[in-house]
Amino acid sequence: MLSPALQFSQCVLKRRAFLTKRALEQELAKYIEYYNHKRIKAKLKGMSPVQYRAHAQRA
Template sequence: DRAVTQSMSRKGNCLDNAAMESFFGTLKAEYFHLNQFDSVEELKRGIDDYIHYYNHERIKLKLEGLSPVQYRTQALSA
């Protein structure tokens, strides 16, 4: 669909996946398990909406109470 190719450049390291594993755990806890879906398309739209929320609106204390986008924007403008 999006012509994504898996990287096979080196031996796998569990730390490489830590960020995505953390995100998927949060996605399941905050979105997937709290909703019911009538179709795969509804689920896909919901995941797209959640990813936008996660990056643009959901604040994180580790990021000084900012969303990831706000934090990166602040860092780039400094």
């Protein structure tokens, strides 16, 4: 399984050219937010990684 940074580079960087370092940093921050908070995984019982961790800590 690829790390979020490698997935980002494969999915986003190859399709886009960033004019500034700031633009790259902003896009990376948005992807990390998606990866941790919005991405649903079947292995995590249909929850995002953050939701799953919170659920596991309550149990």
